[in-house]
Amino acid sequence: MAMRLLFVDDQEENLKSLALGFRRSDYEILTALGGSAAIEILKENNVDVVVTDLKMPEVDGMQVLSHCASLTPPVAVIMITAFGTIESAVEALKAGAFDYITKPVNLTELRVQVEKACEHRRLQKENIYLHSEINKRYGFEGMIGQTGDMQQIFEKARLIAKSKATVLIEGESGTGKDLLARAIHYNSPRSRHPFMPIHCAALPETLLESELFGHEKGAFTGAIARKEGFFELAHNGTIFLDEVGEIPASMQVKLLRVLETKEFMRVGGVKPIQVDIRVICATNKNLAEEVEEGRFREDLFYRLNVITFHIPPLRNRRADIPLLVKTFVDEFARENGKTITSITKRAMAQLTSYHWPGNIRELRNCIESMVVFAQGEELDADALPEHLHPGAGREMGDFFSAPIGQTLDVVEKKYIQETLIGAEGNRTKAAETLGISRRTLQRKIKELGIESG
Structure with missing residues (x-):
């Protein structure tokens, strides 16, 4: 998209000369006869750079600058000033003008200033975009x-x-x-x-x-x-x-x-x-x-x-699971160039009933797998990992029970043993399921005398 310039002057001949000087450029050119007209144009249009005369009746260049500075993001302003009003131009710079140029206007010099202002504007827009992406993610x-x-x-x-x-x-x-x-x-x-x-x-x-x-x-x-x-x-x-x-x-x-x-x-x-x-x-x-x-x-x-x-933990906020599922489906469908329009009620029911020992991380990995292997536009329960299916063998999602009367050490030992079996001996996976670090799990295995297996 072409950068949009706005030339502002109270003399129509000056405006025509400026517009003519940029007729072969790639910019989109707007002109305003006076400061009031410029502010109205700025209210209705997204302008990248304003080139304005400093001295104008009623609404002068400083007032145009003030309006540009109030916009989000601020619009870059190049001030045109007569030689005798250099001090005013310096004041304009202090007030936020990008630069100034003296009369009579040297078009070659002005084109250079405009290109610099446009580059500044491009970087400004890119910075805003990057920050918005960071905010979306973080x-x-x-x-x-x-x-x-x-x-x-x-x-x-x-x-x-x-x-x-x-x-x-x-x-x-x-x-x-x-x-x-x-x-x-x-x-x-x-x-x-x-x-x-x-x-x-x-x-x-x-x-x-x-x-x-x-x-x-x-x-x-x-x-x-x-x-x-x-x-x-x-x-x-x-x-x-x-x-x-x-x-x-x-x-x-x-x-x-x-x-x-x-x-x-x-x-x-x-x-x-x-x-x-x-x-x-x-x-x-x-x-x-x-x-x-x-x-x-x-x-x-x-x-x-x-x-x-x-x-x-996710098992204590099951009402959030459908929203998380939709977010992850959209994310991974976009990443993998797929169109996923829906997920069946049966699949969603199984997702919301599972107790997710690995919490959101486990749910996210599950949805990624489902999307990657999806053949059509709908995700069904058949695409769920095996341990999420009802009636599956002893897996990470099964319930654990222990009789009342046993000491805490005995219950903890049995629970860790069952988790290790469900994780097929993978200590990293078992530690993640238990919500502890691998180092802590190794310490407990040693303290409780659990067979390495």
Whole structure:
């Protein structure tokens, strides 16, 4: 689409000359005889660049500039001024004009200025588009939930997004804790600065300190150059510590110090580094219980537990499943170039009755599989994964029961054993189903004496 220019002058001959000078360009040209006419045109048309005379009766160029600046996004303005009014042109620049040019107008110079203004406008539009795409994906609008609990979470998140307070998000694996963290960041004053996600359980204890705080050259074997850590890279933005409950005790002390002082030292460093960051943490554990069991520092827990969210598992918000299904069907149909117009009542009934141990992540993967293998425009229950079918063998979706009177350790041991069987011995899958990390599962297997199998 051609960029649209608006020439503004109170002299008709000047307007004709300007329009004539751009007749062979690729721009769409509009003209306005005076400032009042220009403002009316701007109200009715999307204009990219305005070229206006500064001195005009009644409504002058500064008033046109003021109107352009009030638009969203602001329209680029090039001011034409006589040599004797340079000071006014400088004032126009301070008020937001893109540039100015003096009379008599040099058309070659003006064309260069217009092209620069158009490029500025293109970048401006691209930036707006990218931010809208980010908001679609990571804004609150991109989060799905019509149940009362989810609506309360969204409303609370909107209220605290603009604050600097530390946030703790609790919930089972796959419930969307990372999406909520991103939504809070992208709706905060820090949205134009980095969002740094760190999966604490995925980093070995030996590397965790170096990854979080960085290291100096020669700090340890293999440190051949200085490296900035995640906290340093997140300066002015947000750091997201996923599975914060997996951080070992030695690192919990250092994390507490960063939260209290907003400064740290690289591994091997001697100079404190100050950072301005917001910390958002997530966990699939009950940190209060972890404190009671002595596995998590009480002082760190209270430092993290400033604003808390608990995202309910999908089985507790079944009313959201049809909306989630439709969203995922549309997404994967678009990605795979397919036309899916509907899903049968039988398929939807089975989707809503299943208890989804892997929560939204598992549902999303299920729908992707159904869409990829779809032969027609309707998804039927036959396309569901085998373990979602009624009467299927012992799978991840079956119920678990234990007689009253057994100790908690015995029940927990049996439940983990059954989950491992359902996961065909896959510990990563079993840990995801149980809502714990693979490291925690391995510890429980050892503590409870569960056969490796």
